[in-house]
Amino acid sequence: MVSLGGLARKLFGSANERRVRSYQPKVAAINALEESMKALSDEALAGKTQEFRKQLAEGKKLDDLLVPAFAVAREAARRALGMRPFDVQLVGAMILNDNAIAEMKTGEGKTLVATLAVYLNALAGKGVHVVTVNDYLAKRDSMTMDKLYSFLGLTTGVIVHGITDEERRAAYACDITYATNNELGFDYLRDNMKYERGQMVQRGHNYAIVDEVDSILIDEARTPLIISGPLDDRSDLYTTIDAFIPLLSEEDYEIDEKQRSANFSEVGTEKLENLLRDANLLKGASLYDVENVAIVHHINNALKAHKLFSRDKDYIVRNDEIVIIDEFTGRMMPGRRYSEGQHQALEAKEKVQIQPENQTLASITFQNYFRMYGKLAGMTGTASTEAEEFSNIYGLEVIEVPTNLPIKRIDEDDEVYRTTEEKFKAIIEEIKDAHSRSQPVLVGTTSIEKSELLAAMLKQSGFDNFAVLNARYHEQEAYIVSQAGVPGAVTIATNMAGRGTDIQLGGNIDMRLERELEGMEPGAERDAKAAAIKAEVQELKAKALAAGGLYVIATERHESRRIDNQLRGRSGRQGDPGRSKFYLSLQDDLMRIFGSDRMDSMLQKLGLKEGEAIVHPWINKALERAQKKVEARNFDIRKNLLKYDDVLNDQRKVIFEQRIELMDAIDVSATIEDMRHEVIETMVRTHIPERAYVEQWDVAGLKQQVAISLNLDLPIEAWAAEEGIAEDDMVDRITEAADKAIAEKAERFGPEVMSYVERSIVLQTIDNLWREHIVNLDHLRSVVGFRGYAQRDPLQEYKAEAFELFQALLANLRDAVTTQMMRVELVREAQPVPAVPEMQGHHVDATTGEDDFGEESNAAVTPFVAPENRDPNDPSTWGRVGRNDACPCGSGKKYKHCHGAYETA
Structure with missing residues (x-):
């Protein structure tokens, strides 16, 4: 019997199908412009960018330009990159433009899809950020797609670890900036620790497209990004x-x-x-x-x-x-x-x-960082399982984009063995069998230890024709993964090593050409070799197709279904045949943690012999339920983190906005004067209670406080002895004396120096108090959970006490600024801009304790040295050398293939 919902879906299609169909009229309109775009010269096509910008300046909206802009970008991609986006890629790009997540299977060309939405949104001139999971992909994608963007008159920058602030500022100033999530978040925090507006590197948060959006906004969002500085040894x-x-x-x-x-x-x-x-x-x-x-x-x-x-x-x-x-x-x-x-x-x-250990200087969650963008979008092959979280936290809808060609991959049921040893024996036999048929095999493991264990077992069994791709050899991982589709290739990889690199059957032509034609001069010989490589790859592809395409063998289930789906998705790209199978044992982490003891005893009672496996769809369902439990727990961790960080985020916004206002202000003396007057009034009210007799005044205490806070020796006792004196008179006299002392100081310093001193003191005091405040909130957060035992809501308690601490921060700020301003004296030497403290970035996984970003981010960057000043025999004189520059030693090779070659452990 068909349900009403099922009947409605049959008649009208699912909500996702209806959403995808809604883009078809625009796809047709873009296709209708294709011939007219082809007829344009390169100059005329590139000139369209300025036409669009002029139309925007005259009041048109970006969405009004979507059809012609996509048509221009598609034709430019055909000319500059040799790639023409398919119709489904146009749909994916429109989804990205609509503040949504495009779920596109592996091999569907997400990197190219992004260029269409990037081009349209870059026309506004406010900057577009393309966010990647690692530096390699940021560099690779920016270099590849710059051919397209520069053809259309747009500038491209890339942010990677280790570049200077000047290089960062220049990259952010470009129309399009490629960067990792960590670098973007870290630059934001570091910008808000600077002491001059001109030192800041980012220029706002207009539009971001997040590649591998599930990895960045889900997996990495369980814990905040933290900047810390060293403590004592x-x-x-x-x-x-x-x-x-x-x-x-x-x-x-x-x-x-x-x-x-x-x-x-x-x-x-x-x-x-x-x-x-x-x-x-x-x-x-x-x-x-x-x-x-x-x-x-x-x-x-x-x-x-x-x-x-x-x-x-x-x-x-x-x-x-x-x-x-x-x-x-x-x-x-x-x-x-x-x-x-x-x-x-x-x-x-x-x-x-x-x-040395570190203390927190600043922090932010990825949720709150990415929610700052006026427009946010994402793309990945696996997002549907987390659609609820994307919607709740980021307001992002997940839309599945149909594949360009139907998927032919066969996903087999899991095979479950009693012991790890039995499982690995079965895997080895399966690898050998696939290899004998020349079928390319990708074996996914969950750790270095397991990939090396499998590699050792393969060697012991007499099979050594394989590549191990794990953290020990990550420098070569992109190339190894790119050739994993060669017939008979066996590649052992940890989880999603090489994610972002396409596995093409027969091997990746572009990466082979880059490597094998390295150093060859343009000419007939180079062209002949390139043609031979292309012909060989086509031949190998036909052989791989005949063998059944890429076979993905997984050695274990991950706690997240998405990671499993990503591994599976490496096979069957663009309509290619493929196959995937998971091999499990009751000793695997996921099985063990979720109670495999009962299953083990049950299998023994059923008479399961050594080397035999149980294969049944029920096993898949049980594992899926276990994974859902873990994912639900992780979702709760992220939601809980966000609830607490939202409290800090509101305060962070106030502090950061205040800092920027102070940096932008020509003169902050009025702000400091208000602080001073408030401090004096509070001071007097504290020592002179309201409507109290003079005999009840704490005159000695007031005099001492004036000396400490205002650095003034005033005749408080004599004033208090006067007939008819009131507390307001005391406030006025102390205020007058303090204002006079500051005016004399300003005259001695001069207006320019005084302005600099005032701004520096306020900013440095804010920063010091804010750091203390973050530590206090960390301590509060660690103990507030115990309030639940007293039937009090820990979150509400945290909010109330965090507000009180923030109020105390503001009061301390007034006191500290006033005290420092009253005591500061001029030293006659050039005043340097206050330095940002030495610091490191951290992003710790909540369940593993793993730090994802612990580099010394403020470490000195290697300077550039002019070639004529380099000694070929002394690498210490070379300074910073570009990876693709000629090696200074004179070998004639590129630096990356000579002295700049990575060492492998």
Whole structure:
């Protein structure tokens, strides 16, 4: 029996189908302009950009120009890139222009789709940001698509880690800027720590297209982006505490893998108290006395380092450093660090050099950063499972775009084995079988450890014709992935390594041409070799197609269905045949955590023999339910984070807006005067109660406060002894004396210097108090949850107390600015612009503790040195060398293929 909903869908199509159909009239209108666009010369086609900008200046809206602008961009793409966007790509671009998410399968050309919406929105001249998941994709896409944008008269910039502020400012000033989410968020926070408007690098948040939007706005949005600065070195403390953990037994602590938490039992706490007492680290009688809060924090980190973090899975040790491994991609993230002292605990565990800990200077969630954009859009191959979250948090609708050609990939049911060993044996046999048929195979693993375990087992079985793609060799990952579609190729990859690089059957022609024609001079020989490569790839593609296309073998289910779907989606691009299968065991993390014990005993009772697998759609359903549980928990984490961060965000906006107003103001003396007058009035009211007799006045206290806050020695006692004196008279006299002292100071300093001093003091005081405020809110957040035991809503309690703390911040700001202004004296030397403090960026995964952005963001950037000043025999004299520049050593090779070649571990 068909339901009413099903009947309606049959008659009218689903909501998604109706939405996609609504774009068809515009697609037809764009197609109708195609011949007239082809007839234009290159100059006339490029000239359309200025025509459109003129029409916008005359009052037309961007949407009025969509049809002609898309027609121009499509023809320009055909000429500049050799690619003509399909009709479904036009639909995807219109979705991006409509503040929505275009869900397009892998291989459907999302990078090209974005160019149409980017071109249209860049016409307004307010800047368009294209957000990518890593620096490699930002550089690759900006370089590739710049051919199109520059053809149309638009400028393109790219933001990657390690470039100077001047380079960043220039990139943001371009019509189109490619950057990672981390770089954008970090630049925003850092801009709001600058002391002059001219030092800021961003110029606003007009329109952003987020590539791999699920990864950036969902996976990475569980925790905030944080800027921190170094604290004092406490290496000895970490080393001492680390030595305690191996002395503990299993009864001394409890581990919860689901929650990624580790806690001490009562027995363990008692044992630790004795150890700490012997080391003179315990204050008071109990470990949980208030004076020992910091020690408890360090001990908990040490326990986590030993019991929750695994070497070669969560991190590796390289060059005397702990290098984090990305949970989702398996890539190394050199320079990035866990926060809150966790990285130091790991360094102590692995006996490497311990770096100083940091304190928070500024923070923002990705949710609140990206919600600042006037217009936001995204694209990915996997967003439908998170449609509710995109709608609730970002107001973004997810629209599935039909594939250009029907999907022919066969997705098989999962095979479940009892043990990991049995599972890997089955996988190895399947790889060998596929290889014997010349079918290309992509094997997905969840960690470096597992990819290397599989590689070792393959070698032991006598098979060594494969490539391992994981965090240890991430420099070559784009090329390896691009050739994973060659017949007979076997590629072992951690999760989504190489995401963003297309796997084409037969191999990626463009990447082969770039690599194999490197250094060849243009001419007949180069052309002949290029033609031979193209012919070979076509031949290999035919062979791969005949073998059944790319076979994706997954060695484990990820906690997120989207990650699994992304891996599956690598196969079957553009109507190619393909196949995918997941191999599981009851010892896998997801199966183990979600209670595989009952299933194991059931399978044993059913008589499942060693090497046999159970294959049934019910297994798939059960796993999907487990994954939904994890995803629901992660959604709750993100929602909860956002509720608390919204409180901070409102205050952050006030502070940041106030800073910009102060930087823009020609003269801030009126603001400081208001602060001073308010401080004086509060001071007098505090020591002279309302309607109190003179005998009740705290004259001595007032005199002392005036001396401390205003640096003035005033005859307060004599004034108080006068007949008929009132508190208002005291306010007026103290105000007059303070104003006179400031006026004399301004005359001594001169108007220009005085203005500079006032602005500097206000901005620096705001920054110092704001940093303290963030720390206070962090502490409040960590304890406010306990209010729930008293039947009080922790969020409401947090809001109320955060407001009180903010009020206190403003009062402290008035006091501190007034005190400093009354005491400041001029030193006769050039006044430098206050420096932004040394800092690092952090983005920590809430469930793994993994830091996604721990680089020293304010570290000195290598300077450029003129070629004539370089010694070919001394690399230390070369300075910064472009990756594609000739190597200064004189070898004739490009720098990236000579002295600039990446080292692999």
